Amino acid sequence: MDRNRHQGKTALVTGAGSGIGQATLLRLATEGAIVTGCDIHANSLDATRLLLEKQKLTAELMVADVTGQDDVDQLVTSLNGQLNILANVAGIMDHFVPLGELQDDLWNRVIDVNLNGVMRLTRAVLPLMEKAGKGAIVTVSSEAALGAGAAGVSYTVSKNAVIGLVKHVAYFYGPKGIRSNCVIPGPVATGIGASASPESSWAMERARLKLATMPPTPAEPDQIATVISWLASDEASNVNGALVTSDGGWSSA
Numbered sequence: 001m002d003r004n005r006h007q008g009k010t011a012l013v014t015g016a017g018s019g020i021g022q023a024t025l026l027r028l029a030t031e032g033a034i035v036t037g038c039d040i041h042a043n044s045l046d047a048t049r050l051l052l053e054k055q056k057l058t059a060e061l062m063v064a065d066v067t068g069q070d071d072v073d074q075l076v077t078s079l080n081g082q083l084n085i086l087a088n089v090a091g092i093m094d095h096f097v098p099l100g101e102l103q104d105d106l107w108n109r110v111i112d113v114n115l116n117g118v119m120r121l122t123r124a125v126l127p128l129m130e131k132a133g134k135g136a137i138v139t140v141s142s143e144a145a146l147g148a149g150a151a152g153v154s155y156t157v158s159k160n161a162v163i164g165l166v167k168h169v170a171y172f173y174g175p176k177g178i179r180s181n182c183v184i185p186g187p188v189a190t191g192i193g194a195s196a197s198p199e200s201s202w203a204m205e206r207a208r209l210k211l212a213t214m215p216p217t218p219a220e221p222d223q224i225a226t227v228i229s230w231l232a233s234d235e236a237s238n239v240n241g242a243l244v245t246s247d248g249g250w251s252s253a
């Protein structure tokens with residue numbers, strides 16, 4: 001852990017009330033950044049506040065839904081025109097629902113959080129980074145983007161699509177000093193399980209073949225946060241448009 005790595009930089013982390021987002025907020029704050037964290041659930045942010053206090057760290061915590069343009073605008077206004085790092089972490093799973101059993105509501109919600117939320121927030125912070133001529137955006141995709149067996153159709157599509165967004169930003173905004181990269185976690189011990197409980201027995205049976213090749217122990221959230229922190233740092237200044245797996249080797253199976 002390099003306590004000066006992000007000294008004086010400002011950072012915004014979504015999904016900061018739990019799991020990877022919470023670990024990212026704590027890590028960036030420990031490494032010197034002035035961090036704002038948001039989450040849709042106020043009670044989750046209370047848990048993050050307790051951890052900050054325990055570790056004698058500070059961060060701004062805001063309840064915000066990344067799918068709402070008003071909430072996104074409020075978040076960006078709170079940054080007072082300056083942002084060096086955006087970590088797009090908030091996301092939900094899709095209960096392994098396959099296409100034939102898919103209801104529009106589930107599709108719309110998963111795409112809205114996992115793709116539209118990332119698009120809205122990234123779009124909103126680009127002007128700040130363009131003005132500064134510098135910025136780093138790290139977006140969390142998933143092993144579900146590398147193969148179809150790790151989730152249902154909504155999650156798989158959302159995590160593939162977000163890679164297109166990451167690459168778009170890397171290519172078009174790289175010359176303006178903005179780097180955009182993607183982390184692809186394998187299994188991580190977090191709170192996402194609630195939206196991962198299977199709702200289709202035959203699809204889950206099929207998914208089990210892929211899940212059987214998973215590493216036996218899920219990663220800790222900080223093992224992903226450390227990759228996010230590195231990608232956001234100046235040490236990764238030549239890394240743009242990259243997909244970095246942190247999956248215990250799952251994608252090699």
Ligand SMILES: NC(=O)c1ccc[n+]([C@@H]2O[C@H](COP(=O)([O-])OP(=O)(O)OC[C@H]3O[C@@H](n4cnc5c(N)ncnc54)[C@H](O)[C@@H]3O)[C@@H](O)[C@H]2O)c1
Binds near residue numbers: 041143191
């Ligand atoms: N846990 C895993 O095994 C795993 C694997 C691959 C990818 N991921 C991805 O990692 C990211 C973080 O997930 P996690 O595992 O830490 O899960 P988590 O459920 O522990 O944390 C996700 C957080 O995002 C918040 N959130 C959900 N919808 C939101 C919204 N609309 N606006 C703001 N906040 C919202 C939740 O309240 C929660 O606190 C997600 O994008 C997920 O898809 C997780």
